Amino acid sequence: MSSEQDYDVVVIGGGPGGYAAALYGASAGLTVALVEDGAVGGTCLNRGCIPAKALLQTAEVYRTADHAADFGVIADGASTFTVDWAKVSQRTNGIVDRLVGGLPGLTETGAVSVNGTVLRGGAVVIATGSVPRTLPGFEFEGELIVSSDHSTRSASLPERVAVVGGGVIGSEFASVFTDVGVHTTLLEAMPGGVLPVGPDPELADVLRRALVKRGTTIHAGAKVNPPEMSDGGIVLGFEANGASEKIEVDQVLVATGRRPVSADMGLTEAGIQVSDKGFIEVDKTTMATTRPGVYAVGDVVDTPGLAHVAYAEAIVAIKAILGEQPDPVDYARVPWIVYTHPEIAWAGYTEDAAKAAGYDIVVHKHKFAGNGRAMIIGDTDGMVKVVAQRDGPILGVHIVGPWASELIAEGYLAVNWQALPEEVGAFIHPHPSLSEAVGETMLALTGRALHG
Template sequence: MSSSHDVVVVGGGPGGYAAALYGAAAGLDIALVEKQKLGGTCLHVGCIPAKELLETAAVYRTVAHADQFGISAGPPTVDMGAAQTRKQKIVDQLHKGVGSLLEGRKVTVLDGWGAIGPDRSVSISGGESEAATVTADHVILATGSVPRSLPGFEVDGERVMTSDELLSVSELPGRAAVIGGGAIGLEFASLLADLGSEVTVLEALPRILMGADDDVVKMLTRAFKKRKIQVRTGVAVSGCRNTGSSVELEIDGGDPLEVDAVVVCVGRRPFTDGLGLDAAGVEVDEGGYVSVDQFCRTSLAGVYAVGDVVRTPQLAHVAFAEAIMAVKHLLGESPAPVDYANVPWAIYCHPEVAFVGHTEASAKEAGFDVVASAHRFIGNGRAMIVGETDGLVKVIAERSDDGPAGRILGVHMVGPWVTEQLGQGYLAVNWEATVPEVAEFVQPHPTMSELFGESVLSLTGRALH
């Protein structure tokens, strides 16, 4: 079987299905090749299931402290079977929705593994679509990523896990070690601790959550300590020994750590297995990522690559943006390149973290004369009402010699619901708005988003609180 299309997309995750849907909306004839389930890592073993289980943890936490609100509920218990059933129901519903959208826009979905060949052809094998070759004017590679492993840690899904396995557990470990203090590791550490596990986070770097402002990291670390989550930085692990009833971690220069389960969260690698990049002449870098230019064009004419398969922030919303940009570019339009320095970040641990743009330290390193303002949730009425006052909002701006601070360079937040509050900060940073301009905006009261307005207003030199 063979067919020809305007665009062939290889991979059905966020980058792939976004490219297919956006291209189809522009009138292009699109074929999408996917062997596993449509939706990719994000939908099945990433963003969606992780946040659903984190919401389970939030409900547990709320019920556990219900007496503070005058509600007698008794000590809560966790039914992981019911939680997993709810998680899967949401995943299945969204999976069905992606398929319906693609069908509605007449995207040809081909089941199988795709490998790129000469003249922008893609050969398909190992799936229900049987052996086939499709050709196109353009090809978009969007094959995503898989969890990285560590030497000396053999994943068995019970004692030693990655994020993939943890999201399907039926029983929580009593003691858990999370290796990796990035976004994924901190979310799982928070989830496990909320649901009753004794958690230790081990991070090889000097601090957790690289990219977030120092003040945010300090407050998050304090909040974790209050919840009895141990955070150990500057710690290297060299392996582990599975005793059958526990796992003993070998820590360089330190005593072993015995736990019931280890969760390895040291990032993800690009999934290009069997894609045929070398034979096709598609360049990859030393880390195995597909090399692309500012418009996500590869070294092979007419071929683009988006999402986790390229060396850009491994975020679903970045994959969406790259997919839209690539389609616009192949249509001959003039899209703006994605500004990776100013994409929004959201980490759904407790308390949540969200940020965009420069930290105070990075702004100074970049040569800006910096002024910063931070306000804490402890004085915010809505935060008090919901009983979540740990956190702060910090605004970093360029100093002005003739009055209030100038352009807003970064917004960093830690605290309740900050992943839903970053929108104002994101727009301010990316529209290069100034402090006087944003200070004019009226903030609704009582809301947590008032704290952003307070932080900006204080940079005018005339704060209210």
């Protein structure tokens, strides 16, 4: 027996964009129904951002323990460490479960069952997210050919792995696998091999060299062939630098991006325009689709596939629903982070992009090698690089090194507010701290500096 229920907003999808819309709408006094066919939290919380970063933290702990003697900490007895991946998986799942368990309580007033019930909303927010892409011949079966969704929640670890794709996801997993002792081969179709699109190439090169130094084998410009099964595992052939090669591995992780979840939803029939690539078309000033009263946010929209961007888009959509005048997301200035070792983070123009846009620029860099806090924690690889318009505002801030993910907040604020270098250079940075590297770089852009 069916029934009908009315809400101010019906949100389809319980990932970052969806639950952010539900929470923000509820806090504004709207009645909200949140519809999710899996666990609340979506890919980011259940299979992506959170579990992946938990694995990266395990890798950091392992590196620290393995270099304890460098700090004068000597193990009593055996001085070697091993990784119990089953316990790593148990810890990761525990973190996810605690976070997922916290979300339904936050959205309880809007969470409803849709079986046999018709939900009507004054507005609808579509936040159905994305799923991993694959390649022809690399269909996922969860054990030998896997996606990042499989790897983040796996209770076992391969001895040899090929990571196909050197973007953010591929680079992060290559960093994890390498650090915990997996023989790792990274195959990327584009030049450079690591993060070919996005960050300043100079920063990507720091990461590439760091991965190679720690044991990652990287092949750039590699065209892979479908895998073949062998008695010893999986044989993966590829062409790179004009030569054909084959490697044998235990597992292939395909990290070639993600695709929006928009098929078989009747969107076109409902008057919602969808691109050839499956993205829902929206007015990015309000996140409104081509169907009045329907909005879309997150990975299902052709905008940066970042959880924090989905949060921001959800706020824009709810404000538009409320009849307010939201400030649209400035996608050219959003912060990006790659949680590898070393971490990479940036906001705004790269050096090359600023030149291509016609800016007359000045660039300054400050290496962590001269930073006191970096020396103390034993992590001096990397730099801060700032791009500014000559006699004008800061255009881009780029960081590779320890805790870049935390340091970028100041850089994003500077870029987003179009601050002048002397304004940021006037900030007093604690000493000793990693943030001093940001301050030193800003000071250098004023023509004066403290250290070199």
